[in-house]
Amino acid sequence: MSATGVGARVRRVEDQRFITGRGQYTDDIHRPYETHACFVRSPHAHATIKGIDKKKAEKMPGVLAILTGDDIAADKLGDLFCGWMVLSKDGSQMKNGSHPALAKGKVRYVGDHVAVVIAETLDQAKDAAAEVNVSYGTLPAVADLAKARDPKAALIHDNAPNNTVYEWVLGDADAVKAAFEQAKHITKLTFANNRLIPNAIEPRAAIGEYEPGTDTFTLWSTSQNPHVLRLGLSAFIGLAPEHKFRVISPDVGGGFGSKIFIYPEETVCIWASKKVGRPVRWTAERSESFQADAHGRDHITTVELGLDANGKMLGLRVKTLANLGAYLSTFSSAVPTFLYAPLLSGQYAIPAIFCEVDGVYTNTAPVDAYRGAGRPEACYVIERAVEVAAREMNMDPAELRKRNFVRTFPYQTPVASLYDAGDYQASLDKAMQMADYKNFGKRKSEAARKGKLRGIGFSAYIEACGVAPSNLAGALGCGVGLWESADVAVTPTGMVEVLTGSHSHGQGHETTFAQLVSERLGIPMDHISIIHGDTDKVQFGMGTYGSRSGSVGMSAIAMALDKVIAKGKQVAAHVLEAADADIEFKDGRFKVAGTDKSAAFGEIALAAYVAHKFPTAHIEPGLKEHAFYDPTNFTFPAGTHICEVEIDPDTGVTDIVNWVAVDDFGTIINPMIVEGQVHGGIAQGIGQALLENCVYDSNGQLVTGSYMDYAMPRADNLPSFKVDYTTTKCPSNPLGMKGCGEAGAIASPVALMNAITNAIGTEDIAMPATSKNVWHAIQKTKSQQRRAAE
Amino acid sequence: MPTVAMKVNGRSVSVEVDPHTLLVQALRGKLRLTGTHVGCDTSQCGSCVVHVNGRAIKSCTMLAVQAEGAEVTTIEGLATNGHLHPMQEAFRDNHGLQCGFCTPGMIMSALDMVKRKGHELDERTIREELEGNFCRCTGYHNIVKAVAAGAKAMKNGKGASA
Numbered sequence: 001m002s003a004t005g006v007g008a009r010v011r012r013v014e015d016q017r018f019i020t021g022r023g024q025y026t027d028d029i030h031r032p033y034e035t036h037a038c039f040v041r042s043p044h045a046h047a048t049i050k051g052i053d054k055k056k057a058e059k060m061p062g063v064l065a066i067l068t069g070d071d072i073a074a075d076k077l078g079d080l081f082c083g084w085m086v087l088s089k090d091g092s093q094m095k096n097g098s099h100p101a102l103a104k105g106k107v108r109y110v111g112d113h114v115a116v117v118i119a120e121t122l123d124q125a126k127d128a129a130a131e132v133n134v135s136y137g138t139l140p141a142v143a144d145l146a147k148a149r150d151p152k153a154a155l156i157h158d159n160a161p162n163n164t165v166y167e168w169v170l171g172d173a174d175a176v177k178a179a180f181e182q183a184k185h186i187t188k189l190t191f192a193n194n195r196l197i198p199n200a201i202e203p204r205a206a207i208g209e210y211e212p213g214t215d216t217f218t219l220w221s222t223s224q225n226p227h228v229l230r231l232g233l234s235a236f237i238g239l240a241p242e243h244k245f246r247v248i249s250p251d252v253g254g255g256f257g258s259k260i261f262i263y264p265e266e267t268v269c270i271w272a273s274k275k276v277g278r279p280v281r282w283t284a285e286r287s288e289s290f291q292a293d294a295h296g297r298d299h300i301t302t303v304e305l306g307l308d309a310n311g312k313m314l315g316l317r318v319k320t321l322a323n324l325g326a327y328l329s330t331f332s333s334a335v336p337t338f339l340y341a342p343l344l345s346g347q348y349a350i351p352a353i354f355c356e357v358d359g360v361y362t363n364t365a366p367v368d369a370y371r372g373a374g375r376p377e378a379c380y381v382i383e384r385a386v387e388v389a390a391r392e393m394n395m396d397p398a399e400l401r402k403r404n405f406v407r408t409f410p411y412q413t414p415v416a417s418l419y420d421a422g423d424y425q426a427s428l429d430k431a432m433q434m435a436d437y438k439n440f441g442k443r444k445s446e447a448a449r450k451g452k453l454r455g456i457g458f459s460a461y462i463e464a465c466g467v468a469p470s471n472l473a474g475a476l477g478c479g480v481g482l483w484e485s486a487d488v489a490v491t492p493t494g495m496v497e498v499l500t501g502s503h504s505h506g507q508g509h510e511t512t513f514a515q516l517v518s519e520r521l522g523i524p525m526d527h528i529s530i531i532h533g534d535t536d537k538v539q540f541g542m543g544t545y546g547s548r549s550g551s552v553g554m555s556a557i558a559m560a561l562d563k564v565i566a567k568g569k570q571v572a573a574h575v576l577e578a579a580d581a582d583i584e585f586k587d588g589r590f591k592v593a594g595t596d597k598s599a600a601f602g603e604i605a606l607a608a609y610v611a612h613k614f615p616t617a618h619i620e621p622g623l624k625e626h627a628f629y630d631p632t633n634f635t636f637p638a639g640t641h642i643c644e645v646e647i648d649p650d651t652g653v654t655d656i657v658n659w660v661a662v663d664d665f666g667t668i669i670n671p672m673i674v675e676g677q678v679h680g681g682i683a684q685g686i687g688q689a690l691l692e693n694c695v696y697d698s699n700g701q702l703v704t705g706s707y708m709d710y711a712m713p714r715a716d717n718l719p720s721f722k723v724d725y726t727t728t729k730c731p732s733n734p735l736g737m738k739g740c741g742e743a744g745a746i747a748s749p750v751a752l753m754n755a756i757t758n759a760i761g762t763e764d765i766a767m768p769a770t771s772k773n774v775w776h777a778i779q780k781t782k783s784q785q786r787r788a789a790e
Numbered sequence: 791m792p793t794v795a796m797k798v799n800g801r802s803v804s805v806e807v808d809p810h811t812l813l814v815q816a817l818r819g820k821l822r823l824t825g826t827h828v829g830c831d832t833s834q835c836g837s838c839v840v841h842v843n844g845r846a847i848k849s850c851t852m853l854a855v856q857a858e859g860a861e862v863t864t865i866e867g868l869a870t871n872g873h874l875h876p877m878q879e880a881f882r883d884n885h886g887l888q889c890g891f892c893t894p895g896m897i898m899s900a901l902d903m904v905k906r907k908g909h910e911l912d913e914r915t916i917r918e919e920l921e922g923n924f925c926r927c928t929g930y931h932n933i934v935k936a937v938a939a940g941a942k943a944m945k946n947g948k949g950a951s952a
Contacts, residue, residue: 015882018890019874021825021865025891028824123808201829201837201926202891253827253891254926286830506889506927672885676928680888683929707834707924715920715930720913744929 005519009672012511013525014504023251026205026220031279034207035064037269038125039282040115040132041291042107045141045363045700046154049105052115053133060131062124065276067268068115069104077101077271078237080262082328085477086166086337086359094166097157097361099327101237101267107136108156108326109363110702111291113264118276141363141700145300145323148360156326156361165324165333165359170341171415175352176306179315183306187389193377194767195298195323195694196687197710198370202253203284204263204293208270210277218246219270224255224503225543228480230535232262232330239271249533252505256684257369258293259505260545261330265292290705295694296370298323299336299377305385311393311400315352318344318381322359322367329368333359338476339374339464345413346382347424347460347638348404353414363700369545371684371745375463383459383750388763397458397754398432417464422638422664426726428460431640431662434722440644453647453778454657455759458640459751465739466551466635466730483630484548485541486556488517488564490623492609494602496521496528498560501541502553503533507677507741509549512669516554516735520561521601522588547739550669551635555733559627567623568604574614575599575607635730635738639663641682643751647759652775654690654756656719661747663723666730666738674740675723681744682721687713689749689756693768711770761785796857798823799867807854813847814838816854817864825865825894829924836923839895839902840864846902848922865894868901877901877940886936888927899923900937909945911938 004010017023054066080099087093098104102113115132119125140154142163147153149162156163180186207220217240223229226247234242252259269280284292299322306315322336341355390397402425411419432438440456447454467473470481487499496517502509514528531537544553569583572590576583582593591598599607604623607613611621644658661678668674691711695703704710729736749767756769762784765777795804798821805820817823817840826849829837838850841863868875877897880886887893903911903919911919916934925933 011882012885014890015887018887018893019865019878019881019897020869021823021894023825023890025824025827027828028818199926200889200891201835201924202827202889203829252889253829254889256926283828286832286835508888676885676888676932679929679931680927681929684926706832707830708832712834712924712926713929714924715917715934718917718930720931720934721929 002519004515004525006515006667006669008515008670010511010515010525010670012508013514014508014510025202025251025253026207026222027283029207029220029250031207031209034279034281035118035120035276036122036125037272037280037282038117038122038129039113039265040117040129040134042103042110042112042114044107044136044138045110045143046139046156047107047136048139049103049107049114050135050137056133057117057128057131060124060128062120063117063128064120065118065272066115066132067102067272067275069100069102072100072102073104075271076238080264080267081232081236081330082333083330083479084334085479086168086333087477088166089169094333095157095160095164096328097160101264109365110700111288111365112326116268116272118272118280143363143696143698143700145298145321145360145362148362156363160361163361165328165361168337168357168359169355171354172352173354176315176317176354179352180306182308183314184309185307185389185393187305187385187392188302189384189388189763190302191384192766193297193299193301193380194688196296196370196692197290197694198256198258198293198296199289199712200254200256200258203286203289204259204265205283206266206269207279207281208273209279210274216244216246217270217273218248219266220248220250221266222252222259223247223249224252224259224505224545226503226533226535227501227540228543229262233267233270237267247535249503255505256371257296257373257545260543261294261368287706290710291702292365294329294368295325295365296367297377298367301381303381303385305389307389307393311395311403313348313350313404316344316350318355320357322357323362323364324359325362325364325366327366329366332366332368334478335369335374336377340378342415342417343375343378343462343464344382344415345417346386347401347406347462349406349411351414355415364696371681372742373546375742375746376685376749379459379461379463379746380750383461384753387458387754398428398437401428401458401460418633419636420633420731421728422636423726423728424460424638427639427662427664430724430726431642431660434662434724435642435644435658435660437642447646451649453649453759454644455755455757456642456644457751457754457758458642459747459754460640461743461747462636462638463743463746464634464636465547465742466631467546467548468634469632470630480542481630482542483628484552484556485539485628486560487624487626488557488560490564490605492606494523494527494605496523497531498528498557499531499538500553500557501538501543502549503544505544507544507549508670508673512673513554513557515669516557517561523601547741550737551730551733551735551739552629552631554735554737556627556629558734559629560625563625563627564623567625568601570619571608571614572599572604575604631733633732635666635732637663637665637738637740637743639743639747641747641751643755645755645759647756647774649778652771652778654769654774656686659719660722661744662726663740663743664726664728664738665740666727667736668725677740678723678744679721681742682748683713683718684745685748686718686752689752689767689769691717691768691770792855794854794858796860796862798862799864809855811854812850813852813854813857814849817849823864823866827891827894829891834922834924836895836899837892839898839923841898841902846899865897868897876943880940880943881936884932884936884939886928886933892923892925896923896925896933900940903937904941904944909941911941
């Protein structure tokens with residue numbers, strides 16, 4: 001391994017601009033004669049729009065335009081859409097409610113977009129927005145997920161009876177029923193997976209600009225996937241043909257999924273820029289991010305796990321009610337279905353599994369992918385069930401897992417996933433050693449002597465990422481393929497520009513992608529530029545989410561590099577006057593086998609462009625190759641997290657005293673960056689389990705509408721983490737990579753809850769396990785224990 | 791419109807602002823110093839931290855007019871003659887940033903921490919002192935390492951005092 005090759009802890013190229021305050025985030029960019037947009041948002045969770053009176057607002061200083069859903073309809077813009085068709089068990093299509101960029105006739109959640117005011121300054125736009133007089137006919141709000149399907153609940157979309165989007169199933173109900181008849185023990189649990197608000201620290205923003213001279217649009221957006229945004233705005237919303245439309249995602253301050261989707265605000269900014277004849281800019285205030293970014297999670301689940309007398313798992317049955325919010329966001333339908341149920345087998349060989357998911361509308365913000373997207377929910381289900389089963393059956397939780405691990409690969413689960421490679425016992429053993437599991441009992445007693453409650457919890461997680469094989473995605477209802485693209489363009493002086501369809505918003509691609517190129521071509525890192533995020537530069541790409549940039553994005557680069565080397569060899573054969581078959585490429589040099597005749601990569605690059613030395617009728621000049629890489633399977637990172645907590649029973653405060661993560665990510669390009677991804681993922685998972693909760697009241701009012709009420713994890717809420725690896729290479733891509741971006745967030749909530757429940761001695765506690773919830777759980781447990789003793 | 795005269799990163803400036811303009815808006819909008827960021831509307835996230843007369847201040851919670859006559863240092867003012875401040879270097883060396891959005895505020899807060907708490911900062915102190923700075927990407931693990939390393943490196947007297 002070289003100092004800058006695969007596996008090296010190379011310091012990041014992109015840091016220079018970020019540590020000096022020279023990042024170019026969307027709100028940092030200014031366009032000549034730009035105007036400012038302020039959205040008029042619904043204060044009601046559910047209401048008809050009886051009328052919009054703009055008369056006073058239109059006359060206010062600086063106001064250039066006030067646009068509503070009527071203007072959207074008059075311009076015949078298409079609706080925002082959901083790109084993944086999910087079928088119900090009866091074969092019917094999911095019930096997709098209409099979602100125009102500005103509401104037409106009805107508003108369906110607090111924060112829903114009713115009108116936009118465009119003015120010379122932001123203050124003028126905000127002042128005028130406050131004077132836009134919308135008269136609403138309020139309707140009962142459907143805010144409670146559990147009651148959304150009541151026949152008496154108000155109807156949110158006319159085409160979705162009982163507010164039901166779909167009733168989806170996976171697996172074999174009869175097989176599970178038969179398995180349960182054989183089971184000696186059935187563990188049954190019901191719990192919620194609490195609703196979260198992603199809260200990337202950079203708020204969403206957009207600048208739309210129309211140039212009449214060329215009839216072209218340019219949109220700067222905080223998107224994780226500029227080409228997908230352009231495709232959607234062009235083909236579905238009908239703003240402009242793709243080739244007249246440039247989308248730029250500059251530096252983006254975190255996404256975590258929330259910046260994947262096609263949102264009303266950027267749609268309106270780009271559309272309005274032509275109407276107003278000037279650039280239109282918008283940046284979310286944090287309270288808008290709370291109201292109108294896509295939220296995450298929000299399931300209610302009942303799980304039953306059937307085991308035999310020896311703790312062998314026989315069957316698993318899961319029923320989930322999933323909140324999709326007021327409208328179907330771009331990928332929302334797939335998150336509680338295809339990204340969820342196929343992971344319910346966990347790391348275990350469970351012969352029979354059946355899962356039902358009912359997706360419903362409520363008068364809350366749309367719910368879509370948020371770091372982990374379906375897999376944290378699945379991991380919580382299986383790992384809570386397994387841990388509780390161990391406790392109920394008086395078995396060691398590690399032992400119960402070992403008895404059920406999948407040990408031979410490939411392994412076909414009953415829920416579609418085909419696990420390709422793994423060694424689950426290796427990560428469990430390593431984690432137990434790092435966590436000093438065998439001495440936990442001593443630590444627990446010592447803590448008890450000091451009046452504290454210690455607990456330990458496992459999470460043996462597996463996830464499916466590296467989305468996704470296109471044929472399979474299509475068969476499952478996805479509207480797009482999920483390959484990735486790469487151009488490797490060598491310049492005459494031997495510099496390399498890589499144009500990637502992936503986007504970096506914290507993942508360090510400018511460094512890790514360059515490491516691969518540096519190693520393969522034998523050139524220094526500073527001869528390499530990684531270019532992303534601009535549809536004028538990168539022809540097409542599917543963007544970054546689903547932990548795919550390594551396994552899919554870098555595989556495309558690897559394929560293109562192979563082609564560059566192959567072409568280079570052809571040119572070198574002529575330059576070095578040898579046969580094609582005698583040319584080798586190693587350590588940055590093309591060499592004639594068995595001789596000391598060689599030429600550096602840069603020399604051959606120049607020769608390719610100068611084109612003096614080879615027959616250009618047979619070999620084209622230039623050195624630039626392209627590849628589209630389509631994965632052949634999902635990838636399956638897996639591992640074990642062990643969390644140890646100490647709870648103060650007087651305050652309910654949970655101190656995380658140790659966190660061990662042992663992950664199998666296959667090939668690792670830059671361990672420093674991978675650790676950072678794991679740390680960040682674990683922090684978000686701890687946030688879910690301990691602190692964060694998005695709350696709507698019974699009227700659909702967002703109670704947690706700012707950082708005053710939504711508890712973000714801070715440095716003093718979190719421990720340092722112990723991270724290590726085991727490795728089984730991924731067999732399904734050229735680099736052997738599995739991906740690492742979401743694993744931390746997937747594994748961690750259940751590890752923490754398993755530890756807290758172990759400490760308290762009750763399973764009856766929900767996420768988030770705030771100090772108040774923990775304190776109450778302790779009191780309840782104590783009084784139950786007292787009653788039992790009497 | 792009132793005019794605010796102040797020194798920003800060693801340069802005297804004079805800007806016309808509405809009375810209700812926040813310091814962060816003046817820095818970003820009038821002086822085009824976009825390294826200081828806005829991440830929230832309740833003064834909690836810390837993306838906007840700058841130094842005013844030697845103290846770390848949340849520039850979203852201060853009016854520009856309150857900076858009349860003040861010396862303001864932003865992230866752009868830390869490097870001297872193209873040489874990074876040791877705290878900036880420490881963030882890079884320890885992978886203390888991912889998306890970079892919280893980073894200017896983190897670095898400015900870290901410098902203030904060193905000024906008040908010294909060069910030997912333990913993990914607990916750093917974590918408590920960073921309560922006013924959110925990061926969503928890093929989980930803080932490497933930020934803590936970076937601040938500790940930067941504090942030690944500053945002890946050798948290198949880098950601009952801020």
